[in-house]
Each structure stands twice: as structure tokens, then as C-alpha cells.
């Protein structure tokens with residue numbers, strides 16, 4: 471992990487300039503800042519008081535002209551420690567559940583993952599791993615420091631998921647492995663090169679081992695609908711080019727990158743090359759549109775914030791009962807950027823029972839189950855993620871409610 475000194479941080483004219491953590495290019499170009507964001511979006515608090523005093527830190531996004539990586543150059547890994555309080559499972563959404571199951575089925579089919587040894591890094595509560603075990607009759611092992619037995623097990627009682635509450639590293643090289651998967655982890659790691667290099671090391675000469683990673687798609691984030699995806703927990707934002715680039719640098723090839731989940735995620739499938747390291751000197755990928763995108767992003771973000779400030783003012787004047795649906799990263803960023811008080815919007819709906827009853831970092835709204843709406847009767851429902859629009863509207867219809875819907 472890089473120290474502050476390694477990153478050679480210096481501040482000039484309000485922009486922080488830093489060496490690229492992916493390709494070591496000496497200068498990244500700053501393009502966007504949030505001065506104070508909650509450090510954790512996915513840790514919900516037991517009391518409103520705690521939620522309101524949650525730790526905050528700045529986000530300064532910059533991009534690398536050489537490899538296309540977008541990075542929070544103000545990121546301080548010391549502030550981040552994943553513990554059992556960390557909860558970002560999307561497992562309770564039928565739409566996400568289907569994505570996970572389709573992915574598991576496709577990977578099993580494509581790489582003949584039957585009766586094989588599978589490792590998942592950052593497996594959360596083991597929901598995806600349980601699918602790979604069940605659908606392909608595989609032997610599975612998970613690694614996740616935030617795993618806890620106490621959370622409700624979402625997989626069948628009889629499954630035999632073993633999860634090690636450590637970070638996967640070269641210490642675990644002796645574990646048999648045919649397939650390694652890692653979903654929504656890489657973007658949290660301050661030194662993605664070191665992290666992937668250590669995974670490459672554990673594979674050694676096992677050239678048949680397939681590696682699957684899934685990350686948020688930076689191109690989606692930079693577009694209009696994705697602006698609420700910027701959170702402190704994510705230090706890196708990958709495009710398909712920068713994602714392929716980092717894997718090539720540390721000794722992987724046969725690179726296959728595809729968009730998933732209506733373009734919101736990127737997946738990458740790779741195999742190890744004969745050599746465990748690659749100089750990276752021959753890595754040259756096109757990413758000509760990144761500069762245009764970051765320039766346009768600033769305007770899209772500003773427009774979005776202005777338009778929402780106007781809408782929120784109108785809703786307040788009309789004394790509408792408003793709820794927001796989605797207590798994850800997007801919801802937390804939306805509430806904090808727009809500085810929405812818990813008096814203005816009192817409740818956040820989330821289908822994840824592990825979040826219900828808790829409070830949102832920074833702004834203090836309480837998270838409630840969808841059922842609560844029958845009694846609360848909201849007049850406006852703000853939907854954080856368009857991908858869940860249908861399942862949310864179906865639920866509301868079942869409750870015989872007819873609120874207005876707004877897409878965040």
C-alpha cells in the first residue's frame with residue numbers, strides 16, 4: 471500500500487496533483503471536487519446522533535492521461551477499515567439477484583466450472599459464492615474481513631460456505647484454485663497494482679486459472695445518470711481501457727472486458743501469462759474520449775445539482791411527503807451533496823433488512839422497509855437507481871398507493 475510520501479502529493483491552485491497509482495505517470499489532472507463526503511456510505515448507524523457526526527473527508531477526482539485511470543487523489547486509506555458494520559449487499563433486490571445468478575450460470579458454462587475449486591475475494595456474506603457452489607457443485611472458499619456469522623444467512627442452511635475473515639494474499643498460495651472471482655472490491659483498493667500483483671503471485675504456474683473481476687463502470691458514472699455514484703469508499707474509477715491496462719501490467723492476458731447491468735458495471739475475464747510480471751511498456755490502449763467525458767461530467771453534475779435544488783424547494787413549498795428509495799451509495803451521496811435534512815425527507819426505503827432501522831451517514835434519515843409506506847403514504851418517491859424502477863413501482867402498486875415518481 472502506498473504512503474502519502476510515495477504518492478508525492480502536492481497542491482497547486484486548488485488541484486491536488488499526484489503520481490498515477492496504476493501506471494506511475496507523474497501527473498494526474500484534477501477535474502472534480504466534493505469538499506466533504508461521508509467516509510463510509512455503506513456503514514449505517516444505530517442512532518441519528520452517530521449518523522450526523524459520521525467521519526467526513528474530501529474527494530478530489532483526477533484522471534491519468536497515460537492510462538485513463540480516474541482516482542481520488544485526496545483518498546486516505548488510513549480512514550477506511552472494513553468491519554462487520556460494513557453492509558453493501560444488493561442481494562435483496564430481485565434485479566441484482568438475477569444479475570448475480572445469470573453471471574454465475576454464464577461463468578460455469580463458459581469455463582466448465584463443475585466440481586472445481588473457487589475462491590472469491592471480498593465475498594461479503596457469501597451470496598454469490600453460494601450460487602457458484604450450488605449451480606456448479608463446486609468447492610468454494612471466500613475471503614472477507616467484513617464477513618460475520620451473525621448476519622442473516624441468505625443461502626440455504628445446508629450449504630457449506632467457508633469464509634476466512636482475512637485479506638486474501640500470498641499467505642494463501644497453497645489453497646487449490648481453478649477460478650478466482652472478485653466483485654466490487656478493486657475500486658476500493660488504494661493500490662490496485664499491488665493488490666492484483668499479489669493475486670497473480672498466488673496463482674503461480676497454474677496457467678488454467680481464470681480470474682473474473684467486476685467493478686463499477688466509470689463511463690456510466692461520468693454520464694448524467696451516474697453522478698451519484700461518486701463516493702469516498704471508491705478511490706479508483708475504471709474504464710474498460712484502464713481496467714484492461716492494470717491486469718496486463720501484472721501478468722494477465724486473454725483479456726475480455728464487457729459492460730454488465732445496463733452499462734453500470736464492467737466485468738473482466740483474464741488468464742495468467744507465463745511470466746508473473748509484465749513491464750507494461752507495451753501496454754497502449756485507446757481512451758481518447760476520457761478527456762471529453764470528464765469535461766462534460768462537470769457540467770452534467772452541476773446541472774443535476776441545480777435542477778434537484780429547484781425540485782426539492784418546490785416539494786418543500788408544496789409540503790409533499792417525500793421518501794427516497796435506495797439507502798446505498800447513490801442515496802447517501804444524493805442526500806449529502808444536496809444537504810437534505812431529516813426534517814425535509816424523513817425516511818429512506820431499502821429492501822435490505824440489514825439496513826432497516828439504521829440511520830444514513832451525514833444526514834441522519836432512518837432506513838425503513840417498503841411495508842412502512844402503506845402507513846406513511848408518501849406523495850413523492852425519489853428512485854435512486856433507474857434499474858430498480860420497475861420492481862419499486864410494482865411494490866408501490868401492490869400497496870395501492872399512487873405517488874409521483876422522480877428519478878434521481
Ligand SMILES: [Zn+2]
Pocket residue numbers: 490491492493494495534535536537538539
Ligand atoms: Zn496512469
